[in-house]
Amino acid sequence: MILVKSPLMIAKLRLVFTITIAFLSFSGVAQSTYWKNTELNGTAKQFSTQRLKVNNSKAFKLDQEQLLKALNGSEDSKIVYFPDETGELIPFVVEDAHLFTEELSLKYPSIKSYKGIALHDVTKQVRFSVSPKGIQSTMMTSGENGALFMQKSTDDIYVLYRRTEQEKSDINFVCKTIPEVLEYSQNLTAKLVDDQTLRKFRVAISASGEYTEFHGGTKVDALAAINATLTRINAVFERDLAITLELITNTDLVIYTDPDTDPYTGSLSSQVQNTLTSVIGEANYDIGHLFNQQDNTLDGNSGFIGAVCVDGRKGSGYTTLSSPVGDAFDIDLVAHEMGHQFGANHSFSHTSEGTTVQVEPASGTTIMGYAGITGNNNVANNSDDYFHYVSIVQIRDYLETISCGETVVLTNSPPTLSALTDYSIPKGTPFVLTGEANDVDAGDVLSYAWEQIDNGIVTQSTFGPTNPAGANFRSLPPTLDPERYFPNLTRILEGELTETLPSVGDAWESVSNVGRDFNFSLTVRDNALNGGQSVSDEMTVSVSNEAGPFLITSQNTQETFEAGSVQTIIWDVANTDVAPINAETVTILLSTDSGITFTDILAENTPNDGSHSVIIPNISTSTGKIMVKADDNIFFAVNDAGFSITPSEIVMNFDQVIFDVCKPNDLDVSFNYETNLGFDEESTFTVEDLPAGLTATFTPTTADATDTEVNIAFEGIAGLNVGEYPVKVVATSATVTKEITLQVRVFDDDFEDIILVAPADGFENASTDVLLEWGTAIGNTQYEIEIASDAIFTDVVESVSVNGSSYTPTLLDNNSTYFWRVKPKNDCGEGDFSEVFSFSTVQFNCTTKTASDTPLAISSSGTPVITSTLIFLEDLPIADINVQLDIEHTFLADLVVSLTSPAGTTVTLVSNSCGDASDINAIFDDDSPAFDCGVNPGIGGSVKPLGTLSSFNGESILGEWTLEVKDNAPSDGGSLVSFALEVCVEGDFRPDADNDGVFDDGDDLCLNTPEGQEVDASGCAIYRFPPENFVITLESETCSDNNDGSLSIAPKLALDYQVTVTGNDLSLTQNFSNSFNLANLSSGTYTLCITGSDGLVVYQEYCVDVQITEPGPLNVTSKVADDGSLVTLDLEGGTLYTVELNGIAIQTEDSVVQLELQKGINTLKVYTSIACQGVHEEQIVFYERPIVFPNPVIDMVQVYVGAVEEEVVVRVFSVEGRYIYSKTISLVDGVIQMDLSSLAAGIYYLKYDGGTINGTTKVIKE
CATH class of the missing domain: 2.60.120.260 (Galactose-binding domain-like)
Structure with missing residues (x-):
């Protein structure tokens, strides 16, 4: 092992004490020498290859030579400035990240990787790469805003942006890694990154010719891009996993510059493995990966789940992107595939992979998810740059199975995390989880990530409050806040506790409206720069289907309250005060900033009984909110509407408004006298409505300064009866009077006997959730209930104290006898148990x-x-x-x-x-x-x-x-x-041996009917005719009123039948066996009811309505084609038609017939075989030129111009061509009709013009 003491750690201590003043005087010069603000021009606004739109970002120009001078100083740690998104230049203490081996670094000295911590804010870190092509940096802070990126645009302008400015990809990512479930620990507690060891792995990166061409075409260009990607990846791997990657010395041997000659032609996973094996050698690297570029492609494959250090597998990973640069490549793809190589499965849940770590809803958002590439299942458009808890566990488990790589001992201590507690909460209710962690390393910044770890398939359509398994809450990036609200506090304050059919960018958070378990992990990272350490724990939130929703029912409309007034908070307890939740008390909190914080305590540890009166504090707000939170639990409720508080000149601020006292003790009550609105008068204190014998003494009796503590001594309690006494405390000044009513409740230890009410003594067949009830007395505040299986209570089944006069047991068995009794209690003591009642539960x-x-x-x-x-x-x-x-x-x-x-x-x-x-x-x-x-x-x-x-x-x-x-x-x-x-x-099931639904001990008169046999209300079999037993044939009347319709019935079963026919004044009953026929029927509806029997079985009557019809009249509609050559006939009323045209007859059953017309007059005749239907006759004229009729004409003339319907203008001319008059006519059935009676005898011409027709016709007028 190698013991490493980071130069940055030394620098941090040294800087604090020795160079702060010198540095501050130097900083103004240093930060202005290489960064200059500039305009964000049109070119810089669009990083087209990365789908980035940065319209509102800051832009800078960089003097890279000056930056390199700062980096090339003699000290191990240097001060380098980077701008943040406000434009402020932030000083960072940076050091070489040692991403290259020493030999590779000497070979390519212009390519470097650095890391650092902000000099004045340890929550900020920076990672950046340097090459002749420029720099690429990532500024990281813990929080939901994510990393801040600095990248060079096409015109040498550096632009700051966040991932939120990246558009959704229109290319579907295909991670071709085959899911594989590795064996790993299911007891994950305190098993994360806490062994003070940094694991260094030798990484071999190969580059395809396309990748190198994309980045400039040379090996130096490709290596600079690889350096930028690995700089970004190491930032995450070191922080989350205590893993660092070092690029091997001869990686440039597998950086290819020509797409036509590189070894990558299609099967990239096997090809890169073969290339690394043959060129690099399996002994010379621990993990290998190919960086590839291909247009319109988003593709990756790790080859195997868990491949690092495994010869023949460890170099099978590759990543392809049309624009292999930036976080879309570095985090979404390369880190994702490397996560597979280190042993992690996918964490998304939009489709099943059969693993046990599909814990993120739908696409997921962490590195091992599929953010932005799953259509409607997208939770977000881009991955967040951290590993989910389950992914970290999988990777750490895999690391324990391998021995390659180098281990570096860290001086960084892991955080310590207090053990988490499991809770039961009501359904439909928000909750908040809190962790408590510490770190002995003062410079470490702890971040917290609460994540749901329930495996299950959750899609956009199944996500929501009724989801019984899998995730109801998305993973969120680690923050500095150890608390996380579920759902987020903003949605809670808006009353949006559930969510269904969420879209990309929505919350993807929903409470559960059904009983289920939520399992959560808390991961605490220390974010140390040179190898992070983290600890974790797990806990379970059990959502009870028997309780909830817990909610506030008061203050749900906008109201205004005066400071010092008494207001009652009402909430729905919703069974949260009993098992399994057992929240006996709650705390009531006030927010004055719309619920962002709840800092004012209105009442602490008050009984969870659904109501409590509080004094409004002496503050002013228009954005008040109330929270009622269970003590020793995590669930709470917030009222719906905001309210206002107006300040008051005088406020008597009591801690409570109800005071209990035990006889014969006296009672001391204190309050804080507060003033506002510039009020400075003296107030005098009095008490009104005191009961006889009770006195009240104030100390002091007056006050004229705010924050004066006042005590009230109530004396004479011994002379009062047990009971509740309202007394009014009044503060009176020259111009203002304020009052508040207190409730003084007097108790003693002389208890009345408890009278048990229900169930009655000896009650039988009680339910296991029987309601036990008893009488109350005015001096009792609690009741202790004991339930035992024996009369002397040696075997107590349940013992519980409640505030009310009833209780529902939770631990009773059926078919058992129980004994119960109740004891009264109050703050003064407790009474005797009541007499004992018994009851028996139902069988x-x-x-x-x-x-x-x-x-x-x-x-x-x-x-x-x-x-x-x-x-x-x-x-x-x-x-x-x-x-x-x-x-x-x-x-x-x-x-x-x-x-x-x-x-x-x-x-x-x-x-x-x-x-x-x-x-x-x-x-x-x-x-x-x-x-x-x-x-x-x-x-x-x-x-x-x-x-x-x-x-x-x-x-x-x-x-x-x-x-x-x-x-x-x-x-x-x-x-x-x-x-x-x-x-x-x-209870008892009633007997029904034949399972026919008619109980044997009741109405069943026919026992033991066959299984499945239909029975009547008496349990006797019902026999019905088979569905197709009867063939009924009908014949209609030949003509109306002929009364010659008929019907026949032909049965399939050979039985003795009886039919009754009714309808149209007919009522006929007749027996038959083979068939039944009935003739001479008029048209109308008849009801046939048929019964049958084979001598043993009588069949259920079968009834059906039938219709005898009569033929309607023959109806023929003819329509002539526009050119007059065809006629189409629509025929109704018959089944077989005879159609004669110009003496030629055809027969047809068709309802539509088309015939060709002859020129001239065509005679049409249509009829059926039923004479009473009548005959249709008409003449149809067909001429190619207009037809004039009559001609010669005396007065009215008709000109047929074709089957058109339009307006025409008709002009009348004499035989000499002289215009006489004109008229506009609307054609009806293609006919021009003109009255020529006013014209003298002679020859005339009618000229007509329309939209589709025009022509001239000669007319002789007599």
């Missing part, structure tokens, strides 16, 4: 019912949803329920299986679980262990469902139960083979 009975509608196919086409149902007829409360399930289906990750009760409660059994495993053959039982994904079946044996089947407890089994199977992906299919419910109820 616990179980049965199994199997669905009769299975098997059901699950189609492999589309995304089918199938359901199977069971019906229970007993109205009995559920005590326990299990589900038997047999499903055959490949790729179980496609399935979501749930059970819904008649009351509408839904419990998820399986949700996108077990990856590509096949089949389920299991019994789902709350008391069984969680299922582990097997091989075949994927889920088998007795297992715990994802949801909680106890959610059904207490509901009635009566009604229809529905099992739903959703197949969320195409291709894979299967079958729901069987489904059954094992149900235990409180």
